[in-house]
Amino acid sequence: MPNTTDRAQLPTSHIPLPTWATGLCLVAALLLTAAPAASAQSLADTYRPAAQRIIQRAQADSSAWNTLAELTDRFGHRLSGSESLENAIDWILAEMKKDGFDAVRGEPVMVPHWVRGNESLELIAPRPARLPMLGLGMSVGTPPEGITADVIVVSSFEELEARSSELAGKIVLYDAPFNGYGQTVAYRTQGASRAARHGAVAALVRSIASESMASPHTGTMTYDSTIARIPTAAITVEDAMMLHRMQERGSPIRVTLKMEATTLPDARSRNVVAEIRGTERPDEVVVLGGHIDSWDVGQGAMDDGGGCVAAWEALRLIRELGLKPRRTIRVVFWTNEENGTRGGTGYLDAHRDRVDQHILALESDNGAFRPRGFGFTGSDKALAIIAEIGSLLEPIGADSVSRGGGGADIGPLMEQGVPGMSPRVDGERYFWYHHSHADTMDKLDPAHMQQLAAAMAVMVYAVADMPQPLPR
Amino acid sequence: MPNTTDRAQLPTSHIPLPTWATGLCLVAALLLTAAPAASAQSLADTYRPAAQRIIQRAQADSSAWNTLAELTDRFGHRLSGSESLENAIDWILAEMKKDGFDAVRGEPVMVPHWVRGNESLELIAPRPARLPMLGLGMSVGTPPEGITADVIVVSSFEELEARSSELAGKIVLYDAPFNGYGQTVAYRTQGASRAARHGAVAALVRSIASESMASPHTGTMTYDSTIARIPTAAITVEDAMMLHRMQERGSPIRVTLKMEATTLPDARSRNVVAEIRGTERPDEVVVLGGHIDSWDVGQGAMDDGGGCVAAWEALRLIRELGLKPRRTIRVVFWTNEENGTRGGTGYLDAHRDRVDQHILALESDNGAFRPRGFGFTGSDKALAIIAEIGSLLEPIGADSVSRGGGGADIGPLMEQGVPGMSPRVDGERYFWYHHSHADTMDKLDPAHMQQLAAAMAVMVYAVADMPQPLPR
Structure with a gap:
């Protein structure tokens, strides 16, 4: 599969061609005009305008922080098996429907039910x-x-x-x-x-x-x-x-x-799913998200309500800007990351027959702090593409892409060969608050959450939209 | 009263003098030989050797931190009226007697007895x-x-x-x-x-x-x-x-x-007192200390066990080095600073007839963190002397002396005209831990506590020993 460099070197029409070929070129040229990525431009050049719009719009408000504050203030922490987790999921699904996303749904998962x-x-x-x-x-x-x-x-x-x-x-x-x-x-x-x-x-x-x-x-x-x-x-x-x-x-x-402390019979929970359906290859999916469950302390704001809401905000940004990717972008809030990872394994079970159509999985579970770039796990060719897209995040200082990335919930997909990645953030204080009463809203910065959402939006939009799928 | 600059300019014996005057000079010279400060040297030069020995010895171990850890681990926090405060005071008095200080005693004070x-x-x-x-x-x-x-x-x-x-x-x-x-x-x-x-x-x-x-x-x-x-x-x-x-x-x-929460009848407590008795002017006193009570949370390590133990360590350093000041150096651990200041007022009541003989009062209640110098409240002439002595602390970076210093417990003395001062420390984290469960031993650094003890020891030894009392 060609990488971005190959595409940048596609022949242009300076060479004489037979009439049928000229006609073909004309059709191709029309297609190229309609499809932003399919020119002689580099991938970065192709997606720079969209990236600039995403970044600009993201920085214009604080909606991710406000959404997360409302979620965590209303429902508090969200341990697997708890009423607060399921109530939070109900609220999120209702809000996502209001946002106008496609295929908003809770995918059932049975989870361990430990009670303190x-x-x-x-x-x-x-x-x-x-x-x-x-x-x-x-x-x-x-x-x-x-x-x-x-x-x-x-x-x-x-x-x-x-x-x-x-x-x-x-x-x-x-x-x-x-x-x-x-x-x-x-x-x-x-x-x-x-x-x-x-x-x-x-x-x-x-x-x-x-x-x-x-x-x-x-x-x-x-x-x-x-x-x-x-x-x-x-x-x-x-x-x-x-x-x-x-x-x-x-x-x-x-x-x-x-x-x-005791462990009760497994309880019903759900992975939260919402999509922007792809225009050309809707069955090919770029997944992004975090985990919606938390420990039963604090607000589960940093771990990992913030990762979920940053992904949600990324989807909102793409939709509100009218960007229509070729492939489907799917947000997933996995359940039960903390004490079972049943959300991650359940997602794979539910989508096992389509795992080959999962182009990329991106999980934010390092705290919704100031983003610096991404870690990526996949082929060298794919890494080069991700790095090129990542370069579009230079205006917000989130353009550093390097090897090594993933997450507990996307682990099962990655084991099946799906390229995986995760944001790199300023995480100096992550283990100050992690799994403690101090994991609360005030530890997160509205501007940094918007930057994280923008970084994820640029990444998943470009990967979902580029003409060729990300190579494995 | 002459300040250090005046003394440095005292006439030496180049000028012809009558016989009686020569005899007087001879007596004076003999006295000067015995008294380290009374030469033509500056105050700083006079006390530099002692300061160097204090600093060197202080930095050779971690005894202040270890003593405070034993105190706070054994007795925990020490609210006025609590058994733990009085048990802690008993232990301190016994340890101070072992240290060989003079006049070790608990001076009775009645304190408010609030119970959570x-x-x-x-x-x-x-x-x-x-x-x-x-x-x-x-x-x-x-x-x-x-x-x-x-x-x-x-x-x-x-x-x-x-x-x-x-x-x-x-x-x-x-x-x-x-x-x-x-x-x-x-x-x-x-x-x-x-x-x-x-x-x-x-x-x-x-x-x-x-x-x-x-x-x-x-x-x-x-x-x-x-x-x-x-x-x-x-x-x-x-x-x-x-x-x-x-x-x-x-x-x-x-x-x-x-x-x-309720307030019971006043309870018996004590101010802890220990001294190195002055060799020439034992009734003139330099007081240093902190408050031994704390809130009923954490260990009261930073606030203010550390201030007390740093003062105690200062007295130990002076005694162990065999330094024998002209005036008395008195350590006081005031009780009930937190909810009544009865220790501070009780001390004044008990010593009211000798308040004029209090040369200086130094209280450490800003956390036993890395010392940077002192704040001083008193006359310009006194400030100049304190600053000169403070310059001896340059080797440990604690030589910054400026106006403004004192403490709740020495406040009553200062209102009576006694010059007051307090260490300036690296206090960035003071209000992270203050009055909370997190005021514990691990927040203090053994080396910094030794530096604080050294700074206090140098200051009180020089003030207690210099020929003229610190001017008011």
């Missing part, structure tokens, strides 16, 4: 204190009277193994300093089973956060099916460090952990 | 949610069933007055953006009575904080004695902004506020 219930952590020794905590998603609960036990603090799995003989009947606290999410999150996801293997009765984890103001950060965890399931919760960075200091001073540490 | 009790704020409409809150110090409580009422959000006292006819039976929320502590704190201190004047039944205030991660910030408030006392509490910055947005969208807002 009441929970508490009391420090008994060396001194009484109530420690703020958040049970980890999918954790089992404690007996109603709680679990009271001594605490052993470790800094790492290595230290856990070194002290394995001491852990029976104890509560393990992992006090691992934040060392990047990918590194540190293992204590949250695997800590319970790793401790239970040695007889621990519960596991606590220092919140996975790059800055803390006494707020615990939840997140999902998984049990090793061969090991007893023990309750597990996050405490604040501050308290983890304090308990560690107490241990270093030789103070015995004792706590009571109470958690009502 | 259980408290909660439930959002009822437009949607149910539990809002994190902290009752304001000295607030009255609610009836046991709480106060349920509609909320009116205002941005300022001006807006309050403009809407005064709507406030009867309502709960007022002040959503005033942080505009410097001095400006914004009026909503916390005066908000209840200002709202009650127009019939409001409770007052909520956006936390006085320059950055928020969903943590409420408490602090003291006062009632106008002519107006009905209504309960008042702080909510998070995030929630204040959210409720304001809800009001702007026309959503009726309704909450239930429950507070058990």
Whole structure:
């Protein structure tokens, strides 16, 4: 398949041609006139006017922020299985219909239904204190009277193994300093089973956060099916460090952990879908979106209401500017990213027979912060095209395109060979707020959300409209 | 009284003198040899060796941070009237005796005894949610069933007055953006009575904080004695902004506020005092310290355990180096700064007959962060001396001395004419943590605490030792 460079070098009509060929050229020329991309222009030149219009219109208001504020203020956080998630989805579908998009619908998905219930952590020794905590998603609960036990603090799995003989009947606290999410999150996801293997009765984890103001950060965890399931919760960075200091001073540490957490039967949810139907190749689809579920804390504004609404705003911008792409642009708000990824797998299941017609999948789940460009996962030829389109975002400083991009919800599509990508944003504060009570509207900037929407709109419009599909 | 410049210009013995005068000079010369400051050297030159030794020794370990961690981890926060405050004071007195200071003692002070009790704020409409809150110090409580009422959000006292006819039976929320502590704190201190004047039944205030991660910030408030006392509490910055947005969208807002807060009879507390007794003028005193009480949240590490322990460390440094000042250096940890300032007034009451012998009062209550210098309140001549001594702190970047300094606890002394001063520190994050659960040990840096201790030690040692008292 030709890439943009090939197309830029298509022969023009300076060479003498036979009459039938001239006629063909005439037809072709007419087609070329009607189709903005199909000239001798580079892809960037072709889509520059549309990109400029998108950027200009995006920057003229704050509708993405306002929409997200209304959504998150009205419905709050949106954990899978909760009424607030389904109410939020109903509202979004109604608003999207008002926006005049095509094929607005909720595609059914069954999701895990974990419920936190009441929970508490009391420090008994060396001194009484109530420690703020958040049970980890999918954790089992404690007996109603709680679990009271001594605490052993470790800094790492290595230290856990070194002290394995001491852990029976104890509560393990992992006090691992934040060392990047990918590194540190293992204590949250695997800590319970790793401790239970040695007889621990519960596991606590220092919140996975790059800055803390006494707020615990939840997140999902998984049990090793061969090991007893023990309750597990996050405490604040501050308290983890304090308990560690107490241990270093030789103070015995004792706590009571109470958690009502339980997992109910799977619940009905939906992936939210809305489209601008393609004019020429409607069955070929460019997908963009985020996940509409959140943890049951804060407002789920940054993670990932903002990603959803930026995609929604991108679709609005394209529609309101009267841009009519050759292919279909489909916004999807996946459900259940946080504790199951059933939205992502459900989407693939529902569209499996058309996965080859998925040209590109773009997911925004790094926070709706100021965009700097995109990460892309696909072929070199496709990367060159994406980079060329990305160059159109230079006016808003979002033109940096590099390898590496994707998202949990588009992962199943990408495994089937669909090129995947995600915005790169100014994410310095992402792990300040992530999965905590502080993931709220005020952390997002209206202008940055509009820039993110513009960046996504330019990218998906050009990919959906260019004459040749993005090569795999 | 001569200032340092005068002393540097004292006549030396080049001028012929009568025999009696020569004898006098000889006696004076002998005295001068024994007294480090009394040469023709500048004050800075005189005290440079001691300053260098103090700075060097301070930077050799982390004992201030370690002491503060032990104090705050063992006893937690320390509200006036609480057992933890008095237990902390007992421990400090015992440790100070071990340190070998002179005249270690607790000077009795009766303090207000406000108790928070259980408290909660439930959002009822437009949607149910539990809002994190902290009752304001000295607030009255609610009836046991709480106060349920509609909320009116205002941005300022001006807006309050403009809407005064709507406030009867309502709960007022002040959503005033942080505009410097001095400006914004009026909503916390005066908000209840200002709202009650127009019939409001409770007052909520956006936390006085320059950055928020969903943590409420408490602090003291006062009632106008002519107006009905209504309960008042702080909510998070995030929630204040959210409720304001809800009001702007026309959503009726309704909450239930429950507070058990009550004020018990005054309780016994103590100002902590320890000294290095002066060798020549022991009745002349240089005072330094901080306040040992805190709000009943976090650890009271920054506010103001750190100020206390930095002063304590300063005294340790002077003692351990064998420096023996002419005047007495007295560390005071005032009690009850937060909700009564009874420690500061009690100190003056106890020492009123010796207030003229208080040469200088230095209070560290701006957070034990990296020191940059001092603010000073006193005469021009005294300021020049303080600035010259301050220049000795150039090696640790703490040599900036300027007008304006003091503290709540030394305020009563300063009103009696005692020169007052306070460290200037890197306080950018002070109002991130102030009066919140996030005022914990991890926010302080061991090296910066040692620098602060060194800066205070150099300043008080030189002022206590110089031949002439600091002029008023």
